[in-house]
Amino acid sequence: MAARAGVSRQTVSNVLNAPGRVAPETAERVRSAIAALGYRPNRAARNLRERASRCIGFKIAHPAGLNTLLDRFLHALADAAGSAGYHVLLFTSPESDATAGATAASATATMATASISDAELACYEDLVGTGTVDAFVVADVVVNDPRPAWCARMGVPCVCFGRPWGQEHKLYSWxxxxxxxxxxxxxxxxxARGHRRIAYLGWPEGSRVGDDRRAGWDRAMRRHGLDPSGLAGGCEEDTAAVLAVARELLALPDPPTAFACGSDTFAVAARLAGGLDxxxxxxxxVVGYDDSPALALMAPPMPSVRQPVDEVARRVVDLxxxxxxxPGLPPEGVMLRPELITRGEAGR
Structure with missing residues (x-):
């Protein structure tokens, strides 16, 4: 192959493993030779030589409500990792009641302080100790999550989708x-649609993700000169519970005329509570959060805040x-901005 391209073996190796070191014209000549010869790198031999699995561990968490964010993130993560020559290894592990039901950080909120079991941490340790994975992505981040700290102590690369709530963010990559x-x-x-009584529906106070979203609602209301007092409702992400809270808010003497919601599950329940004329x-x-596919099927379709999942996955893999x-590179945090998606709401 090197002879066909008229370059050294090291140049061929650089094109395959560190293309940034090679001039574009030379790299293209080497790739043409690779294509002509039908060459495929022996990944198993390469992994043995590097003592690396080229696998990223990702624990599957339980889904919650209508949210499909975790599925979309997983697909984007696998795509981004594959482009870099890595695979994503999916695994499950024992979970406590406190963490069951949590999904990707920024998708749903965890109500309690983290209670990741020793058995779960042992699962992470086993995956590293056996050489099954080289690193982890943690997307079901819970308050005071011990996994980023464990990875830091063990020298195992780890990046979180979501800030590690309850801990110094600067200590970890996210x-x-x-x-x-x-x-x-x-x-x-x-x-902009003329509303002045805008309620918030989300998780109870104490959920870091939920508190963050509620604070954004509160700041925006005050920025517009609106009083948010008495317009925030919080409960578990359960349709029946959300319906009850939404109906309580709608029964106020001066009820809300709109809802800004912490998730699409809350949003669907709010619309059901409000009913139709x-x-x-x-x-x-009603405006939701996470832009679940189900919202586009509603009549009329419901607007929702969309997270840039593909970009999140790319940045996670890059970090x-x-x-x-x-090894030893300092931690880094990256904050991205979501986008409101509107869908031809009925006029007023």
């Missing part, structure tokens, strides 16, 4: 989406690979 900004966009949209138009405007290739 990529997150600004949920407070997402709720502010929801409020801005509803104000004789023309079939929703009586209250992870930098730390695999350069």
């Amino acid at each position: 990529v997150d989406v600004d949920g407070g900004d997402g709720l502010a966009q929801s409020v801005d949209h509803l104000v 004789p023309r079939g138009v929703p009586k209250v405007d 992870l690979l930098e730390r695999i290739r350069t």
Whole structure:
């Protein structure tokens, strides 16, 4: 192959493993020779030589509500890792009641302080000790999550999707989406549609993700000169519970005319609670969060805040690979901005 391309073996190796070191014209000549010869690198031999699995561990968490964010993130993560020559290894592990039901950070909120079991940490240790994975992505981050700290102590590269709540963020690497900004966009949209009584529906106080989104709603309301007092409702992410809270808010003497919600599950329940007028138009405007596919099927379709999942996955993989290739690299946090998606809401 080197002879066919007219380069050294080291240049061929650089094209395969470190293309940034090779001039574009030379790299293209080598790739043409690779294609002509039908060459495929022997990944098993390469892994043995490097003593690396080229696998990234990712624990599958339980889904919650209508949210499909974790599925979309997993697909994007596998795609980004594959482009870098890595695979994603999926695994499950024992979970406590406190963590069951948690999904990707910024997708749902965890109510309690983390209670990751010793058995779960042992699972992480086994995957590293047996050489099964080189690093981890943690997307079901819980409050005071011990896994980033364990990885730091063990020298195992780890990047979180979501800030490691309850801990010094600067100690760990993470990529997150600004949920407070997402709720502010929801409020801005509803104000532009003429609403002044805009309620928030989300998780109870004490959930870090939920608190962050609620704070964004509160700041936006005050920025518009609106009083948020008495307009925040919190409960578990359960349709029946959300319906009850939404109906309580709608029964106020001066009820809300719109809802900015912490998740799409809360949003669907809020619309059900508000009901339809004789023309079939929703009586209250509702904005969700996470842009679940189900919202596009509603009549009329419901707006929602979309997280840039593909970009999150790319940034997570970039941070992870930098730390695999350069052990001891300092932690880094990346904050991304979500986007409000509107869908031809009924006029008022």
